[in-house]
Amino acid sequence: MRKFWLPLGFIIGFGLLFSSGSTLAGFYGDMVLNSKAEKRGMPPVIFPHWYHRIEFKCKVCHPAIFEMRSGSNDIDMNKIISGQFCGKCHNGTIAWKPVQCARCHSGQPGLTTGPLMGVK
């Protein structure tokens, strides 16, 4: 019976450690874009709001480039490469070109379009 208590203590300890959410991927405000990605064989896109907010105010992109409603922007790679949506900046002059797929297509399969955290 005595041997039972020490492992139990370790289990509780690990539980306390990993329940703190320190290993959680993503950040508050990240958006998942997956209305087309997975259907076309790519992982979902994770858009990090936090990163773009450091450099640009909301009004730069909303509502002129992106409408403020998840799923209401019909984005695809052809449009991005021809300079619409993300391609307004991600064209090699303002920000990096969309040539490294995994920089944006970084989500886990099965994510639904919308905020990664917070209210869906």
Add this chain to the structure above:
Amino acid sequence: MRGSHVRRVAGVLTVGVICAVSIYACTFFEKTSASPKAPEAAATPPAPPPRIVASVNQGQTEEYEDPTDIPTPGPPYGKENRDPNVVMRNFPVDSEGNIDWVKAFKENIIHPHESLDLNKPPMPPFNFDIEIPAVGAMPNVIYPHYPHTFWLDCGNCHPSIFVMKRGANPISMVKIVNGEFCGRCHGRVAFPISNCTRCHVKPKQ
């Protein structure tokens, strides 16, 4: 019998806490020893972050970074760091631990661009607070236009989300949670609704 039971439970909890603390300490020291420059950088006042647009316009011809690289602490954020815990380690946080973006620009930690056109002057702040009555004993809401007009144009909210007439917007917390009114941004990309006291600030008389 009862006493020994209590002692056993206390022992288990103690072992658990000691285990958690020791593992946390190990990972913490591992992190600090892996990046010895991090404490020095944290001690100095945060420098304004470099601007992507400006640095590109100055003709830097750095190639794209390898996305598999482990980010290194410190600037330039745009090229190397995409880890929020590294980039935003000096950013102010609110009472819930979320990044306080309003404080960040008020304290000159971030300098976001007004437009893709760098010559466009910033819009003057619109310093106009609105008191919104709250239900029951909840303190009333003071809605500050100032931080909102820093980030957004009038057209982002008016008139599609909020009609510009006092009393014309039937706001309720249920609607906000369901993504109407304030909930179009708050709870999704702006600070979460669980932080009651950031909006409900004015106690009733």
